[in-house]
Amino acid sequence: MTSETIFREYRISDAERSDRSAGDRLRHREKVRESIRENIADIIAEESIIGKNKDRIIKVPLRGIKEYRFIYGDNAPGVGEGDGNSQPGQVVGKAGKDGQGQGDGKAGDRPGVDYYETDVTLDELIEIMFEDLELPNLERRALREIPTDRFAKRKGYRHVGIRIRLDKRRTARQRVKRVLATRHNQTVQGYGSPKDAEGNERRFPFHQDDLRYKHLETDVREESNAAVVCIMDTSGSMDTMKKYLARSFFFLLYQFISTRYRNVEIVFVAHHTEASEVTEDEFFHKGEAGGTFISSGYQKALDIIAERYHPSLWNLYAFHCSDGDNFDSDNPAALRAAKELSEICNLFGYGEIKPLGSRYYESSMLNVFRRLDAPNFQAVLIERKEDIWPSFKAFLSKDRVKE
Amino acid sequence: MANYEIQDLVEWDNRIRAKAEEFGLTWFPQEFEICDHVGMLGYMAYSGMPSHYPHWSYGKSYEKLKTLYDYGVSGLPYEMVIASNPAIAYLMRDNSLLLQILTIAHVYGHNDFFKNNFTFKSNRAELTIERFKAHALRVRRYMEDPSIGIEKVERILDGAHALNFQCRRNLAIRKLDRGEQIERAVEAAQPRTDPFSRLHARPEYHPPETNKVPLEPDEDVLLFIRDHNPFLQEWEKDLLTIVDEETKYFLPMMETKIMNEGWASYWHKKIVESLELEQGLHLEFIVRHNQVLRPSPGQINPYHLGFKIWEDIYRRHTEPTPEEIKKYGAPTKNGTEKIFEAREVERDSSFLRRYLTEELMREMDMFQYEARGDELVIDKVSDQAGWKTVKETLIKNVGAGSIPVIKVEDADFGHNRTLYLKHYHDGRDLQLEYAEKTISYVYRLWGRECVLETSLQGKRSLLCFNDRGFSVRALK
Incomplete structure (x- = not known):
């Protein structure tokens, strides 16, 4: 009543075919x-x-x-088999783990397994x-590239060269080739023998033609430099939370710039009513009291750039974090300095850090900077840590190609 | 390493089939394929299908299986069978001769079950392989179509996979089409014939609501979306169809896991024992058989449970004890007739309800546990007072019972084309994080706001998902 059962033997090719999960x-x-x-x-x-x-x-x-x-949550009881003396109250497993024997595979088990x-x-x-990020503009600029690195790359072999680059292995091989070729000649044509009259092996010295030298090609790499100028308001109103947000942003900026340029320098400028260049540690941890003149920070940054990072040799990135609580009288000066900074920097950004809620009763620089229309200037508002990444992206999108 | 030749397997297979036929099993033509562990892992990841459409979740499942296997956390099954005609089974090359004999016998048990159990009738077993192949072809074509591409296909498939088991559970019951539903509603609205119509006021006639979509709550969520979202493209509809068809292939397996494994184990035991194996093989058989059937403490081993029940049915109908006759009445059928009948007309839930006896539960020491804090704690055992509850819980958890029942109630809720789904709460809450993510998939497929009515910790709640994201509202 039944047809013959078919047995298919194991074949290697089947096993290979069965790696079909590779794509998935x-x-x-x-x-x-x-x-x-x-x-x-x-x-x-x-x-x-x-x-x-x-x-x-x-x-x-x-x-x-x-x-x-759709699956059931924690209040769904399960059933199990015991060893013969299960009693109410006994602990049989950990909740949240795969405790259900039944649900079995197909229908998605309890959470936590996955x-x-x-x-x-x-x-x-x-x-x-x-x-x-897909920011093609951020590629290195030709004019700002300076040859920082020369390094030599091996490329083939030459008959001439300096002694230090002699390739002994290849040279010896050349000689062996010549030995063989000569012997062949000797046996065929009957000239002499490889042994001399005393039966010693005849000397077969290296010849000029045997010498092989490694050839090196010098490779001049156009390398590029970048400087990141981090400017932060360290006035009394910048609390730990604000500093933390600023710090996250600077960290990203530095990491990003580091992936794009070989030689990256970072400068920290802290300001309240006066500005000074500080170390990283001081930058993030030292709190200071007092009011705020944003222009002082910008002026300091400009000074440092003028002194050490000439814009024709350096790609400059400047970013300023503040809570926007500037003295009104300083605003025109700040705006002027900002304009100057955005002229010499690839990118200049201002991040206003206003932890949620504080935004409505404090003054803001965002309105002031609205008047600054430089294509590579970006002002962002950071209210909580989730904003950092989007702001960062927005900031980078402004990067400008300089000729 | 393998201590047999393929010729040995053929000979053993002949003997096994002769026995199986003697016992009254019937089956689709059977094909065996010998594979190695890599092949087996591959088949497992794709539910055994020789061809299956690609989706990253199968890659994930493969990696997971492989990791578990590599670290020795879990072994591989001895076999894998596809419910198709001809049935295809994979045998592990590295298994010993005895394991292959046991497995072949086991496979005939499964094959008999696939062929005869009612839940598989809707499957069109002769088309299974071809259907899966066609699905794979279509999905690949959409992926390669430059105007569609893999991303878009995955978007739909991810959503469809999340909802695929939200479908009708009993495929043997025909789904009424809309016309029939309207007819039924109209009929139900007719006033009953009143023998005292002259005395009574004429009952008011309320015309049935026939404009609502769906007229009756619809459990086939995917198909409903396919048929009622006018913005879906043809290929998107096709993907939903594909996923739904696959689910309907897997559903019977899910619904009969305990019966099916128990049945196959019952028969492999009978068949192998009747083969009169030489002593060495027989001892190995006892070891292996017990490994497969050992109870897994704290859980339910479907092989063990199923096997126990089949044996119990047979025994109670062959040589019932006087108490059993008193309790259940004298058997009207003999054991063999009874088990063959049950394998045809039951599914796990009905099978357990009918045949899992109090005595058997006590023998197996079944208990019910629930989560208390971080721990799972036994709260009921199979004693006089508790066995019924334990049994009910077990029945709730088998087969599709482990999937919440969710139906489409209204496709135009608030005249807004909002999709209104309702969770038929049976005491078990939804897992909220999963519900949130899953409803976002409903939204993805439906394209407009979706709401799900459910009950959270005793409070009726509405989970909403719209263009503003997820929210939970309390319902009065």
Whole structure:
């Protein structure tokens, strides 16, 4: 009544064919990466990564690659088999883990089973971060490139050269070739023998033609320099939270510039009513009291640039973070200095840090800077840490090509 | 390493089939394919289908299986069977001869089940493989179509996968089309014939609401969206159809997991025992059989539970104890007739309801647990007072019971083309994070606001998703 059963033997080719999941696995990995990218704003806003070593490994919780469906929550009881003496009140497992024997596979189990976390280094993270920026304008400018690096690349071999580049291996090989060729000649034509009259091996010295030298080509790399000028308001009104937001922003800026230029210098300018150049540590941690003259910070930045970073040799990025609480009388001067800065910098930005709620009762520089219409100037408002990434992107989009 | 030749398997297969036929099993033509562990992992990731449309979730599932396998957390199954005609089963190359014999016998059990159980009748087993192939082809074509591309296809597939099990559970019941539903509504609205119509006032006639869409709550969420979202493109509709068709292939398996595995185990035992194996093989058989069927404490092993019930049914109808006769009445059918009948007309929920006895539950020491804080704690055991509750909970959790029932109530809620879904709450709340994400998929497919009525901690609530995102509203 039944037809013959078919047995198909194992074949290697089947096993190879069965790697059909390759495409889907690749796609899944792309998804993982994408998921990191989507959550980048949250991840970089975490305090722990700011200012940390590049090789540090960060655990990134992943969202977006779970397969969601409607499932039951915690108040759904389950059934299990016991060992014969189960009593009410006994603990049989941990909640949130795969405690349900029944749901079995297909229909998505309890949450928590599907939790993803992946390890990335900060370096990778930064790479992923900037991958989606798509800012072609940020390529190096030709005029500002200066030859910083000459290095030699091996390229082939030559008959002539200096002794230090003699390639002994190749030279010896050339000689062996010649030995063989000569012997062949000797046997065929009957000339002499490789041995001399006493039976010693005849000497077969190196000849000029055997010598081989490594050839090096010098490669002049057009390298580029960039300087990041971080200007921060350290007046009394800048509290820890504001400084933290500023710090996150500067950190991103520095990381980003570092990926684009080989030689990046960073300058910290702190100002209240007066400005001074400070170390990184002082910049972020030292609080000062007093009022605010934004123009002082800008003037200091201009001075430093004039002194050390000539705009024709350096790509300049300046960014200023403040809570916008400037003395009114200083506004015209600040505006003038800002204009000057945006003329010499590739990018000049102003970030107004107003933690949520404080925005309505404090004065703002955003209105003042609205009058500044330089194409490479960008003013952004940062209210909470989620704003950092979007503001940063907005800032970079203004980058201007200088001829 | 393998201690057999393919010829050995053919010979054993002949003997096994002769026995199976003797026992009364019937089956689709069977094909066996020998594969290695890589192949098996691949088949597992794609539910055994030789061809299946691509989607990243299968890559994820493969990676997960492989990691678990590589680290020795979980082993691989001895076999995998596809419910198609001819049925295809994969055997692991590295298994010993005895395991292959056991597996082949087991596979015939499954095959018999696929062929005869009512839940599989809607499947058109002879078309299964071809259908999956056609699906794969179509999905690939959409992915390669420059005007569509992989991203867009995934967008729809992700959404469809999230909702695929929100469909009708009993495929043997025909779905009424709209015309029939209207007819039924009109009929129901007719006043009943009143034998005292002369005495009574004429009952008022309320014309039935026939303009509503859907007329009756619709459980096929994907199909409903496909048919009622006018902005979906043809290829998008096709993707929804594909996912729905696949789900309807998997649904019977889900719905009969316990019966099916129990049935196959019951028969592999009977068949192998009747083969009169030499002692060495027989001892190995006992070991392997018990490995498969051992209870997994704290959980339910479907092989074990199913096997126990089948054995119990057989025994109660062959040699019932006097108490059983008193309690359940004298058997009207003999054991063999009874089990063959049950394998044809039951599914897990009805099977358990009918055949899982109090005594058996006590023997297996079944209990109910629930989460208290961080721990799962036993709150009822199968004693006099608790066994019914435990049984009810078990029945609720098997097959599609583990999936919340959600139906489309209204496609034009508030005359706004808002999709109104309702969760038929049975005491179990939805997991909110998952509900939020899933409803965003509904929104993606529907294209306008979607709301889901459910109950959260005893309060009726409305989960909404629209262009402003997710929100929860309390309902009166």
